[in-house]
Amino acid sequence: xxxxxxxxxxxxxxxxxxxxxxxxxxxxxxxxxxxxxxxxxxxxxxxxxxxxxxxxxxxxxxxxxxxxxxxxxxxxxxxxxxxxxxxxxxxxxxxxxxxxxxxxxxxxxxxxxxxxxxxxxxxxxxxxxxxxxxxxxxxxxxxxxxxxxxxxxxxxxxxxxxxxxxxxxxxxxxxxxxxxxxxxxxxxxxxxxxxxxxxxxxxxxxxxxxxxxxxxxxxxxxxxxxxxxxxxxxxxxxxxxxxxxxxxxxx
Numbered sequence: 239x240x241x242x243x244x245x246x247x248x249x250x251x252x253x254x255x256x257x258x259x260x261x262x263x264x265x266x267x268x269x270x271x272x273x274x275x276x277x278x279x280x281x282x283x284x285x286x287x288x289x290x291x292x293x294x295x296x297x298x299x300x301x302x303x304x305x306x307x308x309x310x311x312x313x314x315x316x317x318x319x320x321x322x323x324x325x326x327x328x329x330x331x332x333x334x335x336x337x338x339x340x341x342x343x344x345x346x347x348x349x350x351x352x353x354x355x356x357x358x359x360x361x362x363x364x365x366x367x368x369x370x371x372x373x374x375x376x377x378x379x380x381x382x383x384x385x386x387x388x389x390x391x392x393x394x395x396x397x398x399x400x401x402x403x404x405x406x407x408x409x410x411x412x413x414x415x416x417x418x419x420x421x422x423x424x425x426x427x428x429x430x431x432x433x434x435x436x437x438x439x440x441x442x443x444x445x446x447x448x449x450x451x452x453x454x455x456x457x458x459x460x461x462x463x464x465x466x467x468x469x470x471x472x473x474x475x476x477x478x479x480x481x482x483x484x485x486x487x488x489x
Contacts (some may be wrong), residue, residue, distance in 0.1 A: 278331075278488060282454075286466060289430075289456040292449040293466075294486045296331055299442050300384075307383035310335065310351060310404050314344035320485040331488045333445050334434055336408035337479045339366050347373055348393050348407040353400065358393060359407065368409055371422050375411030375476040377436060379404040387438050387474040389414065412464045413437075413475040421460055430457040432484035437472035444472065447486035 281293040298306065311323030311332070317340075324332035337346050345357040346366050360367040376390040381403050389411060396405045410427075411419050412435065421427045432450035437443070446467070450457020458466065460477060467475045 287458070287462050289458075290454055291458070292455040294447040294449070296333075296445040296486065296488075297442050301441070303382075303384055308379050308385050309383075310349075310379070310406065312345070312349070312351075312356060314342075314356065317343045321487045324487050324489065329489065331445075331486075333436075333447060333487070334479055334483050334485045336406055337366070337368055338483075341365070345406070347409070348390075348396065349405070350396055350402075351404045353397075355393075355397060369422075369424075372410040372424075372426070373407060374419075375408055377406045377408060377476060378402050385436075385438075385443060387411070387414075387436060387476050408476060408478055410460070411476050412460065413467060413472055416468070416473050418464050418468065421464075427460045430459050430462070431480050432457050432482070433460070433463050433480040434478040434484045434486075435463060435467060435475055436478060437467050437470075437475040439471045439473055444470070445486070447484050448480075449484070451481075 277297065279295045279297070281291070281295070283293075284290045309327060309329075311327055311329075312335075320332050320334045323329075335345070336349075338344060339346055339360075346360040346368060347357070348355075348359050349357040359370075359373060362368075362370060374390055376388055376396075378386045378388060379402065380386065381401065383403060390407045393407075396402065410421060412421075413419065430450060432455075433446070433448040435446040435448070437446060448458050448463065448466075449455035457480075463477070464475070
């Protein structure tokens with residue numbers, strides 16, 4: 239994945255154990271094991287949706303929560319790369335976060351850390367705002383640094399709740415309890431683009447970066463992404479910022 243200046247919000251993995259079940263439909267696979275047992279898998283195939291795809295995954299088991307923690311890296315004053323946030327946190331791996339103000343940085347959807355509101359959902363009549371019809375999911379980091387995907391609650395709910403270390407509202411929710419979420423008929427959903435997704439299975443968390451917009455990788459529509467994530471065993475899944483922002487970085 240190429241570096242792009244993007245959202246000043248990323249997911250940081252400090253230490254975790256990772257594994258991923260191989261997929262028989264994949265024509266070419268690359269697997270690497272990094273320091274502290276981080277496994278990176280890249281799937282190269284032309285069998286998914288009759289298209290060329292390059293899909294990168296970082297996966298870790300929920301039973302190894304005692305070996306890692308999640309954090310968000312963020313800045314409201316400048317645009318920075320995913321790798322710069324990862325390095326500043328001394329992280330082992332990172333992916334880009336949610337949708338952002340491309341002029342000034344900062345999230346355009348609700349974001350809080352340590353009970354402090356960093357950003358709110360931007361009113362739809364302002365530049366870079368997102369439609370209320372798809373801002374329907376949230377990534378929650380609990381007080382013990384476990385990560386959860388859930389339908390978004392109101393800003394007031396998260397402001398009053400003391401159960402979270404951090405909350406990022408993003409769009410759209412793709413899967414919930416193994417059910418495909420109905421998506422609106424719009425270009426963001428229907429057209430193929432690079433995609434960044436967060437996925438939870440019964441036993442693991444998977445971070446997905448789908449390449450696109452080049453001759454080796456066409457990217458996916460969000461409907462195709464839903465089917466792929468369900469295919470690899472995801473129970474809950476959410477979309478993050480994609481397009482030129484899609485980035486996966488490892489130390």
